[in-house]
Amino acid sequence: MKQNKKHTAKPIEAIVHGVFLVAGLITVGCVLLITVYLIISGLPAIKEIGLIPFLFGKVWASTAKTTEPSFGILPFILTSVYGTCGAIVLGVPVGFMASVYIAKLAPKKLKAVMQSAVSLLAGIPSVVYGLVGMLVLVPGIRKLFNVPDGASLLAAIVVLAIMILPSIIKVSVTALEAVPKEYEDASLALGATEVETHFKVSVPAARSGIAAAVVLGVGRAIGEAMAVMMVSGNAANMPGLFESVRFLTTAVASEMSYSGGLQRQALFSIALVLFVFIMLINAALNFFLKRDKEA
Amino acid sequence: MEANEKSILSVKELCLWYGNHQALKNINIDIPKNSITALIGPSGCGKSTFLKTLDRMNDLIPDVKITGSVEYKGEDIFAPGVDVSELRRQIGMVFQKPNPFPMSIYDNIAYGPRTHGIRNRAKLDDIVEKSLRGAAIWDEVKDRLRKNALGLSGGQQQRLCIARALAVEPDVLLMDEPTSALDPISTSKIEELAMQLKEQYTIVIVTHNMQQAVRISDNTAFFLLGELVEYGKTEEMFSQPTDKRTEDYITGRFG
Ligand SMILES: Nc1ncnc2c1ncn2[C@@H]1O[C@H](COP(=O)(O)OP(=O)(O)O)[C@@H](O)[C@H]1O
Ligand SMILES: [Mg+2]
Numbered sequence: 354m355k356q357n358k359k360h361t362a363k364p365i366e367a368i369v370h371g372v373f374l375v376a377g378l379i380t381v382g383c384v385l386l387i388t389v390y391l392i393i394s395g396l397p398a399i400k401e402i403g404l405i406p407f408l409f410g411k412v413w414a415s416t417a418k419t420t421e422p423s424f425g426i427l428p429f430i431l432t433s434v435y436g437t438c439g440a441i442v443l444g445v446p447v448g449f450m451a452s453v454y455i456a457k458l459a460p461k462k463l464k465a466v467m468q469s470a471v472s473l474l475a476g477i478p479s480v481v482y483g484l485v486g487m488l489v490l491v492p493g494i495r496k497l498f499n500v501p502d503g504a505s506l507l508a509a510i511v512v513l514a515i516m517i518l519p520s521i522i523k524v525s526v527t528a529l530e531a532v533p534k535e536y537e538d539a540s541l542a543l544g545a546t547e548v549e550t551h552f553k554v555s556v557p558a559a560r561s562g563i564a565a566a567v568v569l570g571v572g573r574a575i576g577e578a579m580a581v582m583m584v585s586g587n588a589a590n591m592p593g594l595f596e597s598v599r600f601l602t603t604a605v606a607s608e609m610s611y612s613g614g615l616q617r618q619a620l621f622s623i624a625l626v627l628f629v630f631i632m633l634i635n636a637a638l639n640f641f642l643k644r645d646k647e648a
Numbered sequence: 649m650e651a652n653e654k655s656i657l658s659v660k661e662l663c664l665w666y667g668n669h670q671a672l673k674n675i676n677i678d679i680p681k682n683s684i685t686a687l688i689g690p691s692g693c694g695k696s697t698f699l700k701t702l703d704r705m706n707d708l709i710p711d712v713k714i715t716g717s718v719e720y721k722g723e724d725i726f727a728p729g730v731d732v733s734e735l736r737r738q739i740g741m742v743f744q745k746p747n748p749f750p751m752s753i754y755d756n757i758a759y760g761p762r763t764h765g766i767r768n769r770a771k772l773d774d775i776v777e778k779s780l781r782g783a784a785i786w787d788e789v790k791d792r793l794r795k796n797a798l799g800l801s802g803g804q805q806q807r808l809c810i811a812r813a814l815a816v817e818p819d820v821l822l823m824d825e826p827t828s829a830l831d832p833i834s835t836s837k838i839e840e841l842a843m844q845l846k847e848q849y850t851i852v853i854v855t856h857n858m859q860q861a862v863r864i865s866d867n868t869a870f871f872l873l874g875e876l877v878e879y880g881k882t883e884e885m886f887s888q889p890t891d892k893r894t895e896d897y898i899t900g901r902f903g
Contacts, residue, residue, distance in 0.1 A: 461710075535747035539809070542705060543760035543816055544737035553759070558750055 388628070395625030398424070398618035407622065413589040413599075415608060415616040424619045426604065426626065432506065432592040433601045433630070436581065437574040439510035440517055444574075445567055447514075448521030452563075455522065456529035457551045468526075475519035483583030486512040491584055498595060504586035506598045512580050517570035524569055528562020529555055565641040572634045575627070578602035601627040656681045656820060656850050657702060662716035664697060664706070671697045673874040675716070679867075684842060684851045686861035686882065689871035690897070695854045696744075698871070699822050702852065703739040704732050720820075737764060740813035742823040746805035748797035748812070753780075753789050756797045756808060760816035775815050783811035784841050803834025810841065821845065823853040827860065839864050858898055862886055870894045 399407050402424045410425015417423065455467050487504075490511055495503030532555045540550040556563070578600070586597025587607055599607070605620050605627070612620055655678035664672035671694045679685050687695045700706045702718060704725060718725045725735055737760070748756050757776040766772060776793070780786040785807040789800070797808055806826055813821060823842070827835040842851055842864050855861050861868050862882060869879040870891075878885060878894045889895040 533747070535743060535745060536749055538705070538741075538743060539747045539749065539812070540759070540763075541708070542703065542736055542741035542743075543763060543812070544733040544735075545760075545763045546733060547708070549763060553763070554749060 391621065391625045391628050394618070394621040395628075396622070398615060398622040399625075401615060402619065402622075407619075408626070411591060413604070415612070415619065422616070424615070426601070426619075426623055428589050428591045429599055429601045429604045429623065430626065432585075432598040433575055433627075435592045436506060436509050436513060436585075436598075436600060437571055439506070440513035440574045441567065441571060443510065443514035444517045444521060444570060448518045448566070448570070449525060449563065451518070452522050452525035452529060452566075453551055453556065456526045457555060458547070471519050471522050474515070475523070479516065479577060479580040480583075482512050482516055483580035486580060486584035494595075500595045502586060502597060504584055504597055505595045506585060506592050507594045508584040509581040509598070509600070512584050513574045513577060516577060516580060517573045520573050521566045521570045524566035525559070525563045528559040528566065531562070532558045561641050561644045565638055568634055568638045568641060572631060572638070575630055575634065576602065578606050582606060601630070654681050655679055656721060657852075658719040658722075659702075660717045660719070662698075662701065662718060663714070664694075664701060665713040666697075666709070667711045671874050672701070675876045677869060677876060677879055679850065679852060681850050682846055682848070683866040684846050684853060684864050686865035686868045687852065687854045687871060688856075688858065688861050688868060688897070689877075691856075693871040694874045695871050696824050699741075699824050699852060699854055702820075702822055703736050703741055705736075705741065707732065737816045738818050739820040739822060740816065740818035742806070742809050742813055742821060742826045744825040745829055746802055746809050748800070748805050748808050750796065750798055752794050753797045753800070753808060754793040756812050757815045760812060764816060779811040779815040780808075782814045782845070783807045784837065784844075785811060801834070803830050803837060806830060806834065806838060807841065810838070810845075814845075818849065820850045820852065823851065825854050825856060828856060835860075858886075870897060872897070 402410075407424060407426060408430070409427050410423060411427050412423040412425050413428060414420070414423040451467070451471075455464055455471075459467060486508055490508045491503035491505075493503065494500065494505060494508055498507075536554050536558055537550050540554045541547070545553065581600050582603040585600065585603065587599050587603055588597040589599045589604070590596045592598050601623055605623050608616065609620055657677075657679040659675055659677045659679075662672055662675040663670065675698065687698065689695055697706070701714065702720075702725075706712050706714070714726065720735065720739065723730070749759060751759070754776055757779050758772045761772060761775050766775070777786065777790075780789060785804060788804060789808070792799075797805065800808060806829075810821070810826075827838050830838065839860065842853065845851060846866075853865065865882045867880065868882045868885045870877045870885070870889075870893075872893055878889060878891045880890075885894065886898055889898060
């Protein structure tokens with residue numbers, strides 16, 4: 354009987370196995386497809402323009418009519434790098450302290466409230482961030498700093514800093530909560546206070562996870578397009594805090610719809626550059642997660 | 649207890665509740681200085697709870713209610729204004745599962761002194777060596793002080809934890825089944841160590857192992873369902889228990 358049952362179960366087993374396999378392959382296939390497509394469509398423009406002038410050219414004038422068009426994306430690269438760094442500088446301290454509070458210090462009820470607030474923050478669509486930024490932040494910056502236009506790198510940095518908070522907080526909280534209670538007990542039993550314990554024992558023990566959280570935030574910031582497009586002025590200037598700027602993402606998004614020829618190919622190349630950045634960040638993330646597992 | 653023995657901890661009418669569940673019922677016990685007191689009893693009878701009350705490690709558990717008093721060197725540890733950090737410095741704790749920090753051996757030992765404000769490098773070096781010697785593990789680790797403590801064996805880790813507790817110069821050491829996760833050789837090392845340490849420290853040790861209580865302790869307290877059933881000299885308790893329940897427990901009839 355038992356033998357029989359096993360036999361009839363086997364084909365079903367195999368089918369289920371196959372379904373899962375296909376699902377897995379679809380995922381891998383998508384990644385491969387996108388990678389190959391980006392490389393194939395991104396390389397021609399780089400070849401034509403030249404890698405150095407493309408990456409380090411300071412002028413982006415893709416639709417110039419009277420003069421020769423220019424395809425230098427240094428302004429975009431720097432804007433993305435500065436914007437991300439700025440968001441990290443503002444967002445990480447806040448996110449870090451919020452995580453310690455949520456994971457270790459907050460009373461139960463407040464913790465629940467804060468955690469759902471963080472989840473909500475993560476769920477707000479980026480166009481809403483952009484909208485609020487446009488209506489509140491941009492005029493605010495204009496008045497506060499007395500500049501002609503508030504749509505600037507600074508506005509984008511602030512929006513990004515807020516947008517990366519949920520990723521940083523969620524991952525850090527998970528890492529902090531995974532710190533064995535035994536470590537904390539040992540510290541308390543030696544006469545350390547709660548706060549001392551969290552900063553000297555829990556945080557160091559969770560440092561790989563917290564580093565991964567920061568890297569995740571970097572990835573989120575560098576890949577964001579919609580919100581930053583709405584608050585950054587979207588002009589291809591070299592970055593300055595109060596300058597209207599354009600990011601790698603927004604450079605692609607804002608010209609794609611009406612582009613053609615070399616301009617269009619160059620946009621693909623920008624996407625390829627962005628893709629390389631994301632890959633590097635992913636590698637960093639894997640590095641930290643792996644180290645976490647080994648520790 | 650004989651009244652002429654000098655007690656360092658004096659517990660009176662101690663009751664403790666976790667929410668509605670009463671885990672300790674009217675405990676009265678005097679723990680004499682420079683002795684080893686063993687706490688025995690079946691699982692869940694409140695031994696760990698009692699031990700944690702002595703250095704106020706229960707404070708952090710929500711919904712704990714405590715009545716009665718615990719006097720340490722004549723002072724009530726629950727009195728308002730008591731410096732809990734200082735109390736925990738003086739009353740050290742060693743846990744059931746060895747729990748070194750994921751740091752170097754040196755930093756594990758130096759953690760406590762640093763927390764209490766010692767920054768001087770030479771002084772820390774001194775304390776580290778002294779503590780490791782005190783816990784009879786110096787020779788095994790002196791060449792690898794900078795290595796991660798998690799690389800030590802379980803028995804070594806536990807002795808490291810004892811050294812870490814000694815590094816803040818406590819008077820009392822509370823040990824909660826410190827050998828239950830260890831092999832027999834490591835266990836006997838820790839037992840030997842405990843017997844040496846009582847020259848300088850007062851030790852209260854929870855143990856599941858009756859032979860261990862007999863081997864190392866001066867006094868034994870038998871807990872059952874949150875009550876202290878019997879407390880007295882270890883030899884007397886194990887040869888002539890006065891309570892029927894104690895007799896049943898030590899002869900292995902339940903537990
Ligand atoms: N943090 C806690 N919250 C609620 N109940 C607890 C807690 N810790 C222990 N208890 C309960 O208190 C009783 C005594 O536990 P414990 O002191 O750990 O016993 P022992 O160490 O003798 O095995 C048990 O019934 C246990 O379930
Ligand atoms: Mg216990």
